[in-house]
Amino acid sequence: MHLTRLALTDFRSYTEADVPLKPGVTIFSGPNGEGKTNLVEAVGYAATMASHRAAQDAPLIRKGADQAIIRAAISTGVHDALVEIELNAGRANRVRLNRTPLTRPRDVLGVLRTVLFAPEDLALVKGDPGERRRFLDDLLVAMAPRYAAVRADYDRVVKQRTALLKSAGPKGGPKGNRQSREAVTATLDVWDAHLARAGAELLVAREHLVNSLRPHVERSYTAVAGGDRGPAAIAYRRSFGSPVDNFAATHGERVRAAARALREALLEVRASELDRGVCLAGPHRDELELSVRDLPARGYASHGESWSMALALRLASFDLLRAGREDPVLILDDVFAELDEGRRDRLAALVAAAEQVLVTAAVPDDIPRLLAGVHFKVSAGTLTEVPGAP
């Protein structure tokens, strides 16, 4: 798939912008702080209903305006789609698909699919486990949008259960109410059952995803790092000691087995959970382990190796998302400046064949020649097309 047009109103630094887009490579260049990343951030938002830079929507709305609008026209070769998102300050956002309002904004997930590379990706390797869990969950939702609901359900169970555990502690629950351990234990069983059910579904989906990603990560790592660097590997580690039941034949059986294991694990850690007031077992504490040359990437890998790993994860996502379907839109936000020349060229070679690639860079010379295409200069929120090759 590819974008044919991106139009913004009061989004970040843009009062108004309207960019025609074509398949192939499009480059946005210009000094820092002029609005390059804002453009690709808007594309990412239209695909995932979230920004890769801001946790809340408020910073996305131009200062002084009370709503921002993103319009993205998409062509898949078979049909065209128009996604329109209205971000409202202090009110629910509204989404229209082909001019029809959607009652549930998350129904728009999957219409536009993107894979975004950004300087923030280094945190996938060097950051907290939460970054890697979010990477898996975001990819899961991009592959099968129904996981947005599974994830939301699980988050809610964890919140409720944590609040309950806290109410047995010295400070009490979120409303300052304190309960005896006996009273908490009486309802804890119920929340355990719900946490196990919702958690098992998320857990099994993540494990399946990691298994599918593994060969792609191994291949992409070698391709990016070059030569005989590597091998790189990924593994999913549950937060509770239970062997993965490889004999469970169907997805349903695996989910049921994981739910049983998770419930048992919760019973085992119950005493320390009550002491500490936190949920100690479940997919919210699992880890995606990354390793390079059989050593954990976090802490051991060099800066260059960490970058290769981050790129390998994104490239592997791209491979998975495009398998058997149209290509997602590939976005390279300011990544070339972070890489040495060898990695730049190898990355360029890997992505050049994608249906559509959007690239931002402060210095156009950082972009390998292989990625030639339409070139826009971005300056103070206005775009000017540069004639000829960059």
Add this chain to the structure above:
Amino acid sequence: MYEGVIQHLIDELGRLPGVGPKGAQRIAFHLLATDPDDVRRLAAALIEMTERVRFCKTCGNVAEAEQCRICLDTRRDPAVLCVVEEPKDIAAVEKIREFRGRYHVLGGAISPIDGIGPDDLRVRELMARLADGAVTELILATDPNLEGEATATYIARLVKPMGIRVTRPASGLPVGGDLEYADEVTLGRAFEGRRLLDV
């Protein structure tokens, strides 16, 4: 901001559920333009409600006497008890016009985030009602969301040793709707609870 009295009214209206600041303002100015007799009738109804409406000592439904009309109705089946979260849920179930049992209002659902545990609900009263063995079926009609499900599971576990049949209304497809419009959660539940077609 408006002067004194009108702003005071807007503030009070704005505290009502489902009424925002703009809605409150609209209602206030509507009342201002309405015949004073109509407004007085509304005020009288509000005061009458606070003075006369009580909660049924048996089931927790709204009542004008010690017990509500459903609990006093001897034609109701004492063997079937339907547990709901709020009195308004009784009105919803009553619309079926086929349920002839009695009700029990919990006054909410278990939600640790809001500091609501079983002790804050009318669970103890429910257990006391079940103690005499007259009830043979308990229908747990709490909301089909996480908190409602958790509440239903909690009560089902408490009641289990008593040997009472515990049921929960089915979740699934809305009647008269199109399959394609059902969301994936509802559709998933509907598939889970599918039944044999009797032909």
